[in-house]
Amino acid sequence: MTSRSGALRLGTRRSLLATTQSQLVADAYTERTGRAVELVGVTTFGDVTKAHLAQLGGTGVFVSALRDKLVEGEIDFAVHSLKDLPTRQDPRFTLAALPARHDHRDALVGTHKFADLAPGARVGTGSPRRVAMLSALRPDLEYVAIRGNADTRIGKVNSGELDAVVLASAGLHRIGRDAEIAQIFEVEELLPAPGQGALAVECRADRADVIEFLRVLDDPRTRSAVTAERALLAALEAGCAAPVGAFAADDGHTLNLTAVVVSIDGRETVRKSAAGSPSEAANLGRLLAAEMIAEGADRLMGEHSH
Numbered sequence: 235m236t237s238r239s240g241a242l243r244l245g246t247r248r249s250l251l252a253t254t255q256s257q258l259v260a261d262a263y264t265e266r267t268g269r270a271v272e273l274v275g276v277t278t279f280g281d282v283t284k285a286h287l288a289q290l291g292g293t294g295v296f297v298s299a300l301r302d303k304l305v306e307g308e309i310d311f312a313v314h315s316l317k318d319l320p321t322r323q324d325p326r327f328t329l330a331a332l333p334a335r336h337d338h339r340d341a342l343v344g345t346h347k348f349a350d351l352a353p354g355a356r357v358g359t360g361s362p363r364r365v366a367m368l369s370a371l372r373p374d375l376e377y378v379a380i381r382g383n384a385d386t387r388i389g390k391v392n393s394g395e396l397d398a399v400v401l402a403s404a405g406l407h408r409i410g411r412d413a414e415i416a417q418i419f420e421v422e423e424l425l426p427a428p429g430q431g432a433l434a435v436e437c438r439a440d441r442a443d444v445i446e447f448l449r450v451l452d453d454p455r456t457r458s459a460v461t462a463e464r465a466l467l468a469a470l471e472a473g474c475a476a477p478v479g480a481f482a483a484d485d486g487h488t489l490n491l492t493a494v495v496v497s498i499d500g501r502e503t504v505r506k507s508a509a510g511s512p513s514e515a516a517n518l519g520r521l522l523a524a525e526m527i528a529e530g531a532d533r534l535m536g537e538h539s540h
């Protein structure tokens with residue numbers, strides 16, 4: 235509450251996805267509390283050097299620039315894509331709210347559905363997880379590593395350089411590009427990244443006042459689901475580039491978690507599900523990870539672990 239107007243200051247990167255996500259959270263906060271939120275643009279090193287860093291394990295660059303502003307007291311909170319946040323908790327910060335997740339799935343952008351792509355068609359994605367799982371379904375397609383924001387990626391389809399690209403459905407909806415979706419993959423076909431589609435509202439752990447204000451944005455069922463997904467990812471000791479998919483859903487009574495680890499060529503898979511109490515979400519994730527490791531999941535991850 236340190237802006238002159240008394241509004242909470244929300245620091246945001248300047249990309250279209252980041253500003254849209256921040257505005258969504260700001261609007262939800264204002265709607266629920268009647269209080270204003272002031273958006274503060276933060277230019278990060280990662281934004282200046284464009285897409286390259288984001289692929290070189292550089293998502294941390296985006297996160298840490300906003301965290302620096304939290305530490306300096308220039309902003310009160312920040313909104314991240316949860317799947318870009320490292321699973322290792324930094325004790326200086328807390329996830330004050332995990333708003334309701336609306337779509338966790340991956341989407342195919344292009345003119346054809348996945349099954350209708352011609353053999354040899356070129357499908358763009360920068361994610362080893364997506365390549366591994368899609369290769370298992372369609373080993374006859376060519377998977378092309380691509381970088382950059384959604385706009386750049388979709389541009390490669392419109393220019394004819396690629397036949398399709400795979401992106402998170404949630405991001406496409408948020409930036410208003412959902413009309414270009416040819417197909418949404420169900421989790422039986424393509425398990426999303428842990429935390430995909432969820433937003434993380436982060437503030438300093440020592441700001442009890444801000445934590446209290448932001449609590450209204452938290453959705454307990456989303457929190458238990460993504461807690462299980464991220465505990466599993468952490469227990470697998472998988473790096474952000476590892477071919478790990480996970481999805482959990484909390485119906486209010488039971489938390490169901492499904493996870494998969496795929497070898498990079500898509501030929502070998504360890505896929506398992508477990509159910510438990512939402513209050514034991516982290517334990518459920520760790521338990522399932524241990525079972526998957528016992529079945530060889532760590533060997534499949536190979537060079538992509540850590």
Ligand SMILES: NCc1[nH]cc(CCC(=O)O)c1CC(=O)O
Nearest residue numbers: 315318401402404405430431432
């Ligand atoms: N890794 C980049 C990233 N981080 C969050 C999203 C989309 C929104 C989300 O998953 O919450 C994306 C793009 C994508 O994977 O298509």
